Amino acid sequence: MADYKKPLPHPTAVTLPFWEAAKRHELQIQQCGSCRAYVFYPREVCSECLSPDMSWVQVSGKGILYSYTIAQAPTHSSFTEDVPYVIAIVELAEGPHITTNIVGCKIEDLKVNMPVVASFADVTPDITLVKFRPA
Amino acid sequence: MSIKGKAAITGFAEMSPQKDAEGRTPLGIMATVAREAIADAGLEKKDIDGLLTGWAMGEYSILWPSVVAEYLHLQPRYFNQVELGGASAAGMVWRAAAAIDAGMCHTVLCVVGDTRRVSTPGRKLPPFPPNDAEFDAPYGLIAANPGYALIARRHMAEFGTTPQQMAKVAVDQRKNACKNPAAIFGAKEITIDDVLNSRMIVDPLHLLEIVSPCTGGGAFIVTSAEQAKRGPHRVVSLLGAGEAGGHCSITHAQSLTTSLVKPAAESAFKMAGVSPKDMHFVQPYDCYTITVIVSLEDAGFCKKGEGGRFVEEHDLSYKGDFPCNTHGGQLSFGQPGLAGGMSHVIEGVRQLMGRGGERQVKNATIGYVNGNGGIMSEQCSLILAVQ
Numbered sequence: 178m179a180d181y182k183k184p185l186p187h188p189t190a191v192t193l194p195f196w197e198a199a200k201r202h203e204l205q206i207q208q209c210g211s212c213r214a215y216v217f218y219p220r221e222v223c224s225e226c227l228s229p230d231m232s233w234v235q236v237s238g239k240g241i242l243y244s245y246t247i248a249q250a251p252t253h254s255s256f257t258e259d260v261p262y263v264i265a266i267v268e269l270a271e272g273p274h275i276t277t278n279i280v281g282c283k284i285e286d287l288k289v290n291m292p293v294v295a296s297f298a299d300v301t302p303d304i305t306l307v308k309f310r311p312a
Numbered sequence: 313m314s315i316k317g318k319a320a321i322t323g324f325a326e327m328s329p330q331k332d333a334e335g336r337t338p339l340g341i342m343a344t345v346a347r348e349a350i351a352d353a354g355l356e357k358k359d360i361d362g363l364l365t366g367w368a369m370g371e372y373s374i375l376w377p378s379v380v381a382e383y384l385h386l387q388p389r390y391f392n393q394v395e396l397g398g399a400s401a402a403g404m405v406w407r408a409a410a411a412i413d414a415g416m417c418h419t420v421l422c423v424v425g426d427t428r429r430v431s432t433p434g435r436k437l438p439p440f441p442p443n444d445a446e447f448d449a450p451y452g453l454i455a456a457n458p459g460y461a462l463i464a465r466r467h468m469a470e471f472g473t474t475p476q477q478m479a480k481v482a483v484d485q486r487k488n489a490c491k492n493p494a495a496i497f498g499a500k501e502i503t504i505d506d507v508l509n510s511r512m513i514v515d516p517l518h519l520l521e522i523v524s525p526c527t528g529g530g531a532f533i534v535t536s537a538e539q540a541k542r543g544p545h546r547v548v549s550l551l552g553a554g555e556a557g558g559h560c561s562i563t564h565a566q567s568l569t570t571s572l573v574k575p576a577a578e579s580a581f582k583m584a585g586v587s588p589k590d591m592h593f594v595q596p597y598d599c600y601t602i603t604v605i606v607s608l609e610d611a612g613f614c615k616k617g618e619g620g621r622f623v624e625e626h627d628l629s630y631k632g633d634f635p636c637n638t639h640g641g642q643l644s645f646g647q648p649g650l651a652g653g654m655s656h657v658i659e660g661v662r663q664l665m666g667r668g669g670e671r672q673v674k675n676a677t678i679g680y681v682n683g684n685g686g687i688m689s690e691q692c693s694l695i696l697a698v699q
Contacts, residue, residue, distance in 0.1 A: 184449040246461030247515035289469035
């Protein structure tokens with residue numbers, strides 16, 4: 178794992194709870210205490226009503242494959258050995274969209290709107306990425 | 313009250329895109345095209361009292377408008393940078409018109425140029441936006457290719473758009489490029505099979521559906537309607553402009569398939585008091601084939617979801633029934649940084665001035681131009697017309 182070369186997140190004070198939850202293999206996002214909107218990515222205030230009353234909630238980890246692309250050429254040199262890989266947007270059951278990879282699915286079985294569920298990838302001792310697999 | 317008809321574009325210059333910088337620097341390119349554009353407008357450097365510019369990957373820094381003003385030794389009374397990615401040049405047109413109408417200045421030089429690579433030893437490329445770096449890049453959603461592939465895939469799923477339809481955009485625009493000596497890929501026409509047999513890069517987008525970064529630059533002059541009458545060319549007036557934004561990462565766009573071109577184009581057509589069917593040509597930003605299809609739908613040239621069929625059923629060449637990106641589009645002309653977006657503005661002006669040469673659209677007096685930045689993140693639509 179020490180030789181993990183792909184880009185890694187550098188959590189901030191605001192985003193750290195998301196990455197700490199991921200490390201525990203839990204998907205947590207923010208919810209606004211004022212307008213109840215679910216918010217992703219993490220922010221200091223609600224993106225809908227700008228309220229600072231944000232709390233972290235565990236969400237279902239379920240969603241649908243909103244769209245995907247199969248990278249047949251690396252989108253960054255550090256991904257060269259992964260080709261082909263699937264870059265995707267998942268629409269969480271709670272509403273927000275999240276950038277991810279689809280794992281555990283043959284390329285020919287991918288389908289827009291198919292149900293998916295979170296799958297956690299411990300890529301370094303510090304960082305776990307939130308990927309998705311067919312539900 | 314609007315800026316309709318208040319200002320005009322009276323001259324332009326464009327460097328032919330080249331694959332490598334060959335020792336050129338963004339500032340040097342900007343200065344070269346600035347000189348040529350000022351001369352083309354029949355003006356002298358001392359007549360320029362406004363400056364709008366945009367970043368250049370090769371040399372970008374803080375205080376960039378002053379960097380450019382200093383290099384050109386200008387003393388503008390109005391100056392700024394427009395940071396709307398590929399929509400920057402279109403965004404410059406109405407900002408220049410508004411500044412002129414507000415009495416801030418009389419004549420604005422709008423200039424961009426880039427080498428797409430760091431041109432000064434020891435410098436770095438500008439960083440990614442913070443959310444993209446933390447929540448997109450770790451999954452390989454990096455730069456524009458995968459973002460537009462996500463749009464294409466969703467468009468195919470929602471509306472049945474086909475790879476053949478997307479390829480048709482590249483094929484027709486190449487016909488235009490073959491009549492444009494400045495185009496980087498203008499040597500020979502291509503077929504739909506050529507596009508579909510080119511290397512798959514980010515499925516569903518093939519190599520020939522993706523712009524090629526290169527070195528180049530462009531400049532144009534915006535001045536008051538009054539001053540424009542004294543210029544050497546047919547006066548090309550700004551009739552309408554509209555702008556829209558709201559996301560940076562495509563993951564956080566309100567929709568993948570209905571873009572911000574819709575509100576931008578609606579504003580532009582409303583200000584101009586004309587409709588899509590009145591246009592004699594269109595110059596929509598075309599970083600990818602799918603960009604053109606989505607943009608034509610959202611600008612109102614066809615219904616949402618019918619863009620694939622629309623490009624299939626119309627001849628997009630300069631002599632066709634729907635002239636589109638008559639310079640070849642960036643897909644064939646090349647994408648010299650922000651000058652790629654400027655190429656659509658300049659081609660629109662060129663056609664309206666009647667300077668289209670072999671690819672002149674007959675009797676063109678009004679046209680639609682769109683600038684698009686980021687991953688459909690920044691949209692600026694313009695209606696330009698012969699006054």
